[in-house]
Amino acid sequence: MTKKIMLVFGTRPEAIKMCPLIRELKTRKGIETVVCVTGQHRQMLDQVLGAFEVAADYDLSIMKEGQTLFDITEAILGKVKTVLEKVNPDVVLVHGDTSTAFVTALACFYLQIPVGHVEAGLRTYKLDSPYPEEFNRQAVSIISRYHFAPTQLAAEHLIREGKNPEHIYITGNTVIDAMSHTVREDYTHPELDWVGHDKLIFITAHRRENLGRPLRQMFRAIRRVLDEHSDCKAVYPIHMNPAVRKAAEEELDGCDRIHMIEPIGVFDCHNFEARCFLCLTDSGGIQEEVPSFGRPVLVMRDTTERPEGIEAGTLKLVGVKEEVIYENFKELLENEEAYNQMAQACNPYGDGHASRRIGDVLEYGACEMWRAK
Secondary structure (H helix, E strand, O other): OOEEEEEEEOOHHHHHHHHHHHHHHOOOOOEEEEEEEOOOOHHHHHHHHHHOOOOOOEEOOOOOOOOOHHHHHHHHHHHHHHHHHHHOOOEEEEEOOOHHHHHHHHHHHHHOOOEEEEOOOOOOOOOOOOOOHHHHHHHHHHHOOEEEEOOHHHHHHHHHOOOOHHHEEEOOOHHHHHHHHHOOOOOOOHHHHHHOOOEEEEEEOOOHHHOOHHHHHHHHHHHHHHHHOOOEEEEEEOOOOHHHHHHHHHHHOOOOOEEEEOOOOHHHHHHHHHHOOEEEEOOOOHHHHHHHHOOOEEEOOOOOOOHHHHHHOOEEEOOOOHHHHHHHHHHHHHOHHHHHHHHOOOOOOOOOOHHHHHHHHHHHOOOOOOOOO
């Protein structure tokens, strides 16, 4: 008997991690795959769908200018209910910690449809950091029937919270699957031509909780280091958020060693990561992606839900204060031993077969668990 699996997601990071899973599920004879996108991030979401050649069966198109968490929640809850009642799936898969994941899981709970949570068990245990993501992922875990944990630590969080161990599957992270599809040896880009033989510094910074003074301190620290190191050039694909753009333009304008460019697609992003010397970020998924290429990552946040990378040595949590970011960034450029210690650490997040494991659970009820080496 064919099982109907519906995947619901709405942002660029979710799409990057769900598209490899969609492609895997579509190869299985025992599974009918239905894709629903909410459009929580419109333009950036569409870039990823196009890159992976994934078409949505349903598009809720909720995004509007200046949308708030209230707007997102209200729009998704009403529209996804209609789709769920029409499709009547056996299982709904949501991803991670977005408002799309939380609201869809809530709708499934109201309709008594089983939920599978991809990338389950990540925690900071601080509801305001990251906000609202920490609440979202904890709430989804309460509702979920299947917990697809990317790491052993994530699984342990779920067990300590009282989740049934028989419903927890350690799969690795699907983002590692995605990169096998996106990174190309013959990749070229005008910004890489601009960098030339200098060291490429790849930057992402946009988190809601960092808006205001923290974001400005990040930018000031980055600018100071770049002004002092003529062998480095930075590329910063700047987020669409007007508050991020205003701060970046005011703090970084006139610095000829950094290029602020429009948001880039997943192919470009992964290929920039593969070629960078190091990465500074406040993003979530990039903490998992960049270590796959043996590149250090400085995480410009006070907390991270990915402590495995800290323990493995691939990530370093540097907070949001200018002087701390400056000192750590500078050290990796000037201290070869410190750089190599981070660059040579192993990636604890997956082996590229997470989607297959999730598919096995959904089709056959079990999978071979992943373990980091």
